[in-house]
Amino acid sequence: MNTTLPAIFLSHGSPMLALEPGSTGPFLQRLGAALDAHHPRPKAILAVSAHSVAREPVLLGAATHQAVHDFGGFPDALYQLQYNPPGAPELATQVEARLRAAGLPVHHSDEGGLDHGIWSMLRFMRPQADIPVLPLAWVPNLPPAQQFTLGELLASLADEGVLVMGSGSITHNLRRIFSGGRPAVDAVEVAESAGFRRWMLERSAATDWDALFDYRRQAPSAVDMHPTDEHLLPWYVAAGVGGRAHAPQRLHDAVTYGCLGMDAYAFGPSAELLKQQLAA
Template identity: 65%
Template sequence: MDTATATTPTRLAGPTTAIAPIYLSHGSPMTALEPGVAGPFWQALGARIDASVGRPRAILAVSAHTLTREPVLLAAARHTTVHDFSGFPEPLYRLRYDAPGEPVLAQRVAGLLKTAGLPAHVVPEGGLDHGIWAPLRFAWPQADIPVLPLGFPPDWSPARLFALGQALAPLAAEGVLVYGSGSITHNLRLVFASRSGGMPPLDAAEMPESAAFRGWFAERSAAADWDALLDYRRQAPHAALMHPTDEHLLPFYVAAGAAGRVPATRLHDSITYGCLGMDGYGFGPGAGALA
């Protein structure tokens, strides 16, 4: 693994209006085929970003399914579609989202992280996991926007990942969309805990514990209560039940950090299987235009 040289970051040209960072819940891999109400939201989101600030020149993607020991930038010139799941219907494996990569942006991001005192590695490898490509295939189906995956350590705290996001803040003014992908609630044991032995219906009524957790997150986000949000495992209701491990929530903090300690806007609110939230968030003053 090659470590990027610590140099002064070179600013990339971009629009005059910053692109608000976003966090999307990507749900089950089946959302790529059967997205439910999240599909129209993702489609509208891409159009709203294009209309409000212009088409992103690149997407920096932080996914719960690309995990590394230290931050790693996948700087391939082109990415192939990774079907990182098994046991699903065959048509799902025929879906493709082979997008261009962004090697130049990888060096820019590595410089920003190193300037902030954070480790950063750049490798010439590629591939987009389903957490990245499932929402993107609805938002920008042409797969023509360059994507730069940033792998992150799942043992870093929310506060440390927020700081990583803060290091990425200059990218928003340079036409780069900082995109976190995970799940606002993620306990797969609950998804597969139906008495029949299979998954509950897609439109099953939401568990009270899930509703309480998602509501708390939305309220604290709107109030910019980052002290509580960064301490969510102690303060949020049913946090351990909704996130037995928190890798699917951690990309939220990277995207949030890129905007700073400002209010976050819940852009979308829906539930699948009674406990798997599909909420989406935007961060910073430009997020209101995306709701």
């Protein structure tokens, strides 16, 4: 059993994933089982989601959380889904102290609530809702290298039994999905999405951090695939937890609507082992 938890990045896709899981729902179920089987059960999950952002970092240290249905225009059944895990107020206090010691103007709120980028993932990974969750609202207008630095400041949590989970999307251009009518969920992937996802995979395997930090200029179709990059930046926070020495490992490879990538990655010294466990 590896005593260091990997950090993970999950592409959460459309809120409809909760009702139409495709290949990603079963993957998330296997991921939760693999983490339980081969690593210490996480004592808490620190979640960095594209849908919880702020002008300065904010830790949502409520004693309990509820699912927030932060979307509109979907079937009624989606709004009936709930996910109500315990919060992690003590962990919030500890993380606040660490980030303040590093000079970050972090805030601690007693409010709670899990956006759909968090609860839609955890409903598959941890259906029992039995692990405390600490959302960290982060600053989306900082570049990838600074998001990575935030992750580095959180790295010791992985040795202490805290699973750091970034949630966003490896590609995210909603205009492509909604202009001209929504494509089928299983539509053939467009070349721009495939090229960008392949570039991220190749640069990750090469641990080419300089290129990855400069993805917006160097990656093919970067601005097309991320007109704004708040959905990719949680990848860098999770990567910072794993550190520069270890190549990010892609755990899941999928696309919905032809251009909304569902890739998942793991980071850190136990990331490759987790990949092997999931492939077995």
